[in-house]
Amino acid sequence: MKIAVIGYGGMGTFHTECLKQYAKTGSEPLTLAGIYDIDASREKAAEANGLYAYRSADELLSDKSVGAVIIATPNDVHAEYVKAAAEAGKHVVSEKPIGLSLRQAEEMYGYAEKAGIVFEVHQNRRWDDDFLTVKNIYDHAGYIGDVYRLESRVMGGNGIPGDWRKKAAQGGGMMLDWGVHLIDQMLQMVKSSVSSLYCEYSYIYGEEVEDGCRLSVKFENGVEYLVTVSTDCFRPLPRWQVYGTEGTATVAGWDLSGGMTRAIVRHDDNIAGIRAGNGFTRTMAPRIGDTVEEKVLPVVHAEPFAFYKNFAAACAGKEPAAIKKEEVLRVFRLMEAAARSAKENIVIKEKI
Ligand code: NAD
Numbered sequence: 001m002k003i004a005v006i007g008y009g010g011m012g013t014f015h016t017e018c019l020k021q022y023a024k025t026g027s028e029p030l031t032l033a034g035i036y037d038i039d040a041s042r043e044k045a046a047e048a049n050g051l052y053a054y055r056s057a058d059e060l061l062s063d064k065s066v067g068a069v070i071i072a073t074p075n076d077v078h079a080e081y082v083k084a085a086a087e088a089g090k091h092v093v094s095e096k097p098i099g100l101s102l103r104q105a106e107e108m109y110g111y112a113e114k115a116g117i118v119f120e121v122h123q124n125r126r127w128d129d130d131f132l133t134v135k136n137i138y139d140h141a142g143y144i145g146d147v148y149r150l151e152s153r154v155m156g157g158n159g160i161p162g163d164w165r166k167k168a169a170q171g172g173g174m175m176l177d178w179g180v181h182l183i184d185q186m187l188q189m190v191k192s193s194v195s196s197l198y199c200e201y202s203y204i205y206g207e208e209v210e211d212g213c214r215l216s217v218k219f220e221n222g223v224e225y226l227v228t229v230s231t232d233c234f235r236p237l238p239r240w241q242v243y244g245t246e247g248t249a250t251v252a253g254w255d256l257s258g259g260m261t262r263a264i265v266r267h268d269d270n271i272a273g274i275r276a277g278n279g280f281t282r283t284m285a286p287r288i289g290d291t292v293e294e295k296v297l298p299v300v301h302a303e304p305f306a307f308y309k310n311f312a313a314a315c316a317g318k319e320p321a322a323i324k325k326e327e328v329l330r331v332f333r334l335m336e337a338a339a340r341s342a343k344e345n346i347v348i349k350e351k352i
Helices: 010-023 040-048 057-061 075-087 102-115 129-139 174-189 306-315 325-344
Strands: 002-006 031-036 066-071 091-095 119-122 147-155 194-202 212-219 224-230 240-244 247-251 258-263 274-276 279-281 292-295
Touching (some): 010 306, 057 066, 066 306, 075 091, 119 306, 129 174, 212 325
Parallel strands (some): 002 031, 066 091
Antiparallel strands (some): 258 292
């Protein structure tokens, strides 16, 4: 099947590079047909990279040899392209976030269902090695016991990059940009309903959209989960901190550095105190000796090109699509509840 990419910016370029590599794997075929971008300079960039550049979206969508389309435009135009591509009978991948609201997301699934096409949203960070490693720790109590609290964060120091990401009308803001990924990961990991949440947005850079967010979620099974997105930080905290009944795990970053400390003795009654600052403490003294043991992270690597492989197989009717409608809508429902919490400064007690 031939596939074309609409929007040849950062992510569109990433997709074309991945698809070139994917074609060499011998998996269910997905051949790159070309790209379309509204910006002529991006057409030229595509041609310089050896790609065919369609001169209009119509030219692309009326190309009968194209079976599927990836939409990698700013967030506000995902919906119109999903509708047009579905009506043209193409299978569709929309970049995350699916659209601008839960209501729009539901409409977009409506277009796909009416046309009978495969429609997936590229919530690709389900296949990040750091996430899969933490999920492995979460799923297996043998590592640090039962996990009861997780902190998942991404911290950059670049502010909000580009132009459209700073505009509310284009679906900008860090909740839709990064929050969507971290929430998707959270809901993939914790198989329980959300019972309450509280969220704060930050506006350090004075943009009209939030440049960061801190979302605290409580699940019915007792798990607490903190999601942090920031763009104002030059000294990032670990990507993941995971607390279990028998230990703590840290995944420091995407390089999978970090480790696990497991308690051999949960409470050390013989702990010696230390001088700390202008005082003395036993409570905060580091654990020593053989009361704890250090372990390496139980690293999990994703199958290469898992998303493209599954999408191609789904279009060929050989596998169900991995990223499901209910999952995408649930992430959006949670993001909208978080936005309400941030706006009104309230705890939302809703089953999500
Ligand atoms: P970008 O600004 O780098 O690129 C967007 C491109 O779309 C630009 O080249 C622009 O000219 C083009 N464009 C704008 N309006 C268009 C239209 N009406 N028709 C055709 N082309 C149009 O942005 P980006 O960082 O590549 O983000 C694009 C999308 O990808 C966003 O939805 C973003 O959230 C998503 N994204 C996803 C990931 C991921 O890991 N899944 C990572 C980055 C971005």
